[in-house]
Amino acid sequence: MRIGELARATGVEIETVRYYEKSGLLPEPARQANGYRAYSARHLERLAFIRHCRALDMPLADIARLLDFNDHPQSDCGDVNTLIDAQLARVRARLASMHALEAQLAALRARCREPHATQECGILHELVAAAHGEACACHPAPGRGGAGHADPRVFAADAEAPERPGRCDNQAG
Amino acid sequence: MRIGELARATGVEIETVRYYEKSGLLPEPARQANGYRAYSARHLERLAFIRHCRALDMPLADIARLLDFNDHPQSDCGDVNTLIDAQLARVRARLASMHALEAQLAALRARCREPHATQECGILHELVAAAHGEACACHPAPGRGGAGHADPRVFAADAEAPERPGRCDNQAG
DNA sequence: GGTTGACCCCGTAGTGGCTTCAGGGTTTCC
DNA sequence: GGAAACCCTGAAGCCACTACGGGGTCAACC
Numbered sequence: 094m095r096i097g098e099l100a101r102a103t104g105v106e107i108e109t110v111r112y113y114e115k116s117g118l119l120p121e122p123a124r125q126a127n128g129y130r131a132y133s134a135r136h137l138e139r140l141a142f143i144r145h146c147r148a149l150d151m152p153l154a155d156i157a158r159l160l161d162f163n164d165h166p167q168s169d170c171g172d173v174n175t176l177i178d179a180q181l182a183r184v185r186a187r188l189a190s191m192h193a194l195e196a197q198l199a200a201l202r203a204r205c206r207e208p209h210a211t212q213e214c215g216i217l218h219e220l221v222a223a224a225h226g227e228a229c230a231c232h233p234a235p236g237r238g239g240a241g242h243a244d245p246r247v248f249a250a251d252a253e254a255p256e257r258p259g260r261c262d263n264q265a266g
Numbered sequence: 267m268r269i270g271e272l273a274r275a276t277g278v279e280i281e282t283v284r285y286y287e288k289s290g291l292l293p294e295p296a297r298q299a300n301g302y303r304a305y306s307a308r309h310l311e312r313l314a315f316i317r318h319c320r321a322l323d324m325p326l327a328d329i330a331r332l333l334d335f336n337d338h339p340q341s342d343c344g345d346v347n348t349l350i351d352a353q354l355a356r357v358r359a360r361l362a363s364m365h366a367l368e369a370q371l372a373a374l375r376a377r378c379r380e381p382h383a384t385q386e387c388g389i390l391h392e393l394v395a396a397a398h399g400e401a402c403a404c405h406p407a408p409g410r411g412g413a414g415h416a417d418p419r420v421f422a423a424d425a426e427a428p429e430r431p432g433r434c435d436n437q438a439g
Numbered sequence: 440g441g442t443t444g445a446c447c448c449c450g451t452a453g454t455g456g457c458t459t460c461a462g463g464g465t466t467t468c469c
Numbered sequence: 470g471g472a473a474a475c476c477c478t479g480a481a482g483c484c485a486c487t488a489c490g491g492g493g494t495c496a497a498c499c
Binding site for chain 3: 095096097107111127128129130
């Protein structure tokens with residue numbers, strides 16, 4: 094099985110397959126006489142597994158660990174739970190902030206229904222007002238002490254990040 | 267106002283402030299005799315605006331365009347609408363796929379309640395089965411024709427991406 | 440046998456939005 | 470006067486790819 098077939102069979106792009114190999118997720122396949130990669134059924138299986146986990150938005154490092162568990166069935170699977178829990182926590186945190194985000198954007202969009210000069214644009218006025226610290230959905234208090242902005246980092250950090258100083262104690266206004 | 271004060275006032279990290287300057291979002295400030303950056307109220311305002319837009323998860327390129335509209339109040343604001351609409355569409359598409367994701371992860375997690383050997387781990391079994399093409403929440407059909415996996419690219423592409431061949435017609439099994 | 444086109448190889452660089460690092464200088468406080 | 474806090478710059482690292490450049494291989498067709 095050549096790389097193109099493998100790619101078609103799993104729905105993973107050829108470049109991505111080579112990338113997984115380089116990153117150590119997919120073992121190096123045998124080579125044909127001409128240097129082409131020759132994949133086995135085991136590769137197909139493993140790549141499909143990776144693909145599925147990626148569809149679950151897991152980081153490659155976590156997938157590597159799952160593959161490792163899979164390769165060593167004797168080990169305790171407690172860490173699998175932890176791993177899935179962490180992923181679930183990440184997804185839920187993201188989901189929560191994205192709901193807030195959607196509400197804000199929808200409200201923002203409602204401020205401007207028809208074309209007009211930018212000067213009177215409700216959207217820009219709202220954004221500027223919010224930036225000034227006036228009330229808005231994600232930025233309630235005009236000075237200090239409010240819940241403040243949703244932290245942009247929530248998409249990257251959250252759940253298992255080591256503690257860091259907050260960035261949301263907005264004092265402008 | 268030095269960079270540290272600006273950073274504290276807006277809740278943006280110092281490095282990020284410099285990064286925004288380098289990317290052209292924030293105009294270069296004046297310098298003190300010792301070379302330190304000296305920011306004005308206008309910078310504070312602009313950075314707060316950027317921060318607010320980033321909290322709305324807008325790409326920096328879009329923010330640059332909003333700032334440009336803001337700087338030219340005479341222009342028509344139709345593009346502001348388009349921009350917010352695109353952002354809203356992106357967020358909604360992401361939300362939808364994240365909801366599906368959460369359901370899958372929760373179902374997966376339910377397969378494994380207590381510690382045991384990896385060999386009997388319901389989570390791994392489910393993942394492997396799914397990768398094999400057997401039924402699972404995101405991968406219903408055992409061969410072809412199902413809705414297939416959620417496309418990982420949905421987080422990057424979606425809404426306004428140019429048409430591309432689908433990657434989800436999984437034929438493994 | 441020459442050409443076309445599909446397929447494959449490799450290494451490197453680019454994406455976005457930062458973050459970190461290395462290696463310095465300046466200011467402030469005790 | 471020495472330590473700590475602050476500031477500077479440029480470059481590299483992060484993630485998970487994606488794209489590019491420049492080449493080799495192979496089967497089919499004229």
